[in-house]
Amino acid sequence: MATANDRAVLQTIFNPSTPFGDIPGLDEEGEDDEDAQGDGDAFPEELLEQVRDLELQGVTAAESGDVSTALERFGEAVRLLPERASGYNNRAQALRLRGDVAGALRDLDAAIRLSRGRGRAACQSFVQRGLIHRLQGRDEEARRDLEQAARLGSAFARRQLVLLNPYSALCNQMLCEMLGRLRNPGHTGSG
Template sequence: MCTPNDTAVLHAIFNPSAPFGDIREDKDSNIQEDPDLDSRFPADLLEAVLKLELNGVTAAESGDVKTAVQKFTEAITLLPERPSAYNNRAQALRLQGDVTGALQDLNHAVELSNGKGIAGCQALVQRGLILRLNGDDEGAREDFQRAAQLGSDFARQQLVVLNPYAALCNRMLRDMVQKLREPDTQDC
């Protein structure tokens, strides 16, 4: 039987395109997607967009971020109401160093998804990371909180990291364990 950490590592290996190894596509996934979300789009158009996104992910994984951005942009042009391509393009833009463009796409993905489902959760997590890197811990905390409520384990971990009391408790616990491992012989 696998521990949750083992499962996360295996997921990251077998699903490298899932951001942060957080979104699992198996029956244990914590994040619920609206089954009718994509059914509102014409099937042929949706199929074309999914192929473009897959080509974009493949290009990004091979290091061709420029092509990835182009493929995601084509997907957005075909179905501008679908949040997934905005998420993907945001990740590629961030890799190119275009943090402003990435934030714009993530804001749009959160808006289109109403901050729900897999696309909404991924957008909130990505945006939270960018906000945290930009020094906006409060904005990051809000996004991680929303993503955690959707079931993101990664967002929960980030909330702990952002909590100063948790950090203090962790440090105290680490010090206590260290003392148990290496007792101070001077007290004897």
């Protein structure tokens, strides 16, 4: 069974630009994805443990660069518990690694729908889908997804929202220039 620390490591592997501690509920010992959503009793415990083990195997495979095996393990987890959002989110990450953006988006949509937009899997799915939208130049869709992730506790999503805000970027630039002038009063910054 994956611990909170295991999930933090997996998050770091699949999303290296995400801060290590940017996982809602990480400090809540013993709280699983489903429990955070209130549907932890929805799946038989034995099957849930089997699926978690498959997901861990998938992460280990992806970690070692074997994306094909990772996709097999995540796919098997999804087949065993097709109503569990986490499996789709994990498979979407592996699909992105393989370059299958359309497949990743389908799985992210499924994860968000199954999680009802709540919990850790939803948060990670909103971030991931938001980043895909951003890379595809669909900033408004990216903003909507990142706002949802930020509401679910993602500090990474909040930082991405700042980057999407042109006024915020301009203010940050002006603040940096002002601080530079304070540090070097004799330097005008124009040469």
